[in-house]
Amino acid sequence: MYNSVNRNSSFDPNLPELDLTHLQELLRQQAQRRPLYEKVAILGCGYVGSALGQYWQEQGHYVTGTTTSGERVASLSEIVSQVVLMKGDDATAMQSLLQGQDTVVVSVAPTGFQLVNEAIYEATYLGTARNLVHALNQAPSVKQIIYLSSCSVYGDRQGEWVDESSPVKPSERRSQVIYETEKILLQTTNENQRVCVLRLGGIYGPERELINMFRDLAGMTLPGRGERFINWIHRNDIVGAIEFARLNELEGIYNLVDDSQLTLKKQIERVFWHYGLPPVHWDTSKPSPRRKSLRVSNQKLKTAGYQLVHPQLLV
Numbered sequence: 001m002y003n004s005v006n007r008n009s010s011f012d013p014n015l016p017e018l019d020l021t022h023l024q025e026l027l028r029q030q031a032q033r034r035p036l037y038e039k040v041a042i043l044g045c046g047y048v049g050s051a052l053g054q055y056w057q058e059q060g061h062y063v064t065g066t067t068t069s070g071e072r073v074a075s076l077s078e079i080v081s082q083v084v085l086m087k088g089d090d091a092t093a094m095q096s097l098l099q100g101q102d103t104v105v106v107s108v109a110p111t112g113f114q115l116v117n118e119a120i121y122e123a124t125y126l127g128t129a130r131n132l133v134h135a136l137n138q139a140p141s142v143k144q145i146i147y148l149s150s151c152s153v154y155g156d157r158q159g160e161w162v163d164e165s166s167p168v169k170p171s172e173r174r175s176q177v178i179y180e181t182e183k184i185l186l187q188t189t190n191e192n193q194r195v196c197v198l199r200l201g202g203i204y205g206p207e208r209e210l211i212n213m214f215r216d217l218a219g220m221t222l223p224g225r226g227e228r229f230i231n232w233i234h235r236n237d238i239v240g241a242i243e244f245a246r247l248n249e250l251e252g253i254y255n256l257v258d259d260s261q262l263t264l265k266k267q268i269e270r271v272f273w274h275y276g277l278p279p280v281h282w283d284t285s286k287p288s289p290r291r292k293s294l295r296v297s298n299q300k301l302k303t304a305g306y307q308l309v310h311p312q313l314l315v
């Protein structure tokens, strides 16, 4: 057993073989400045937040996750250490949530019917961000805040490339709200507290498969050429990039999209070919509906060292 190792002896053939993979992992983690196990809070344990919570819990962290839905408390309790039923603008609950936390992830979004109501959109993002910033004054343990933002803040670029240095041009109020939330949180950056903003492409993954988003279009004729670019990111890569940001203490803004950079037409072709569905026909005599089109660079995150789990669309 490792307990019986004689530290003065340089080599003992009777000792168990060293687990090099485990050792390398320990060294990798120790090379970074963060402790192996932390207290982490996930504000908004929805689609991404619960996958992240489960991952961190399995890694041995003490994970507190929040939900606004009483009926979700029991199922979330099975995957994280502690569940808190709260809304982001609840001052008392926020102060209590932050106590002793090392890392806080903001992964809130209006759910269900709330999507159509912009006032609730503002309350969800801005209400949570302002309340969080206020509560941080009383939470000196928090070293990092990671906010899941959206590439929608760039607005429509008619297929042009954008990176983190590109000016933002939100084309609707919801994207403006997401951008204002970034600004509120980024303002809290100081030498003891880092803020990392991940601007996500459209999220897909288990139970949010692309086939389910496109299936109804099978065999249809659509106007235009399907030439607009849509940027996607698999949920595994969101969890992976958040963990990378935590371990490497990233701060500032990073885009998080995959490498696929395909037009809508190519994406649908790829998915329908895989599932053997009748193709979409494009009526090029008609104009394409005016929708956002942009190509988002993920180079900054890659240069920082992150390797995508799913660089190409998983169909």
Ligand SMILES: NC(=O)c1ccc[n+]([C@@H]2O[C@H](COP(=O)([O-])OP(=O)(O)OC[C@H]3O[C@@H](n4cnc5c(N)ncnc54)[C@H](OP(=O)(O)O)[C@@H]3O)[C@@H](O)[C@H]2O)c1
Pocket: 043, 044, 045, 046, 047, 048, 049, 066, 067, 068, 069, 072, 086, 087, 088, 089, 106, 107, 108, 109, 110, 111, 123, 124, 128, 148, 149, 150, 151, 200, 201, 202, 203, 204
């Ligand atoms: N969906 C996309 O394609 C996309 C694209 C770019 C960026 N994002 C961003 O990625 C993040 C994660 O998205 P997701 O798809 O995992 O979201 P989601 O599944 O809709 O989960 C959102 C979570 O926020 C909670 N919530 C709702 N209103 C709240 C409030 N007022 N205060 C506190 N919590 C509240 C929800 O509570 P309940 O547990 O009660 O439902 C849920 O746990 C979000 O920040 C979203 O803006 C999403």
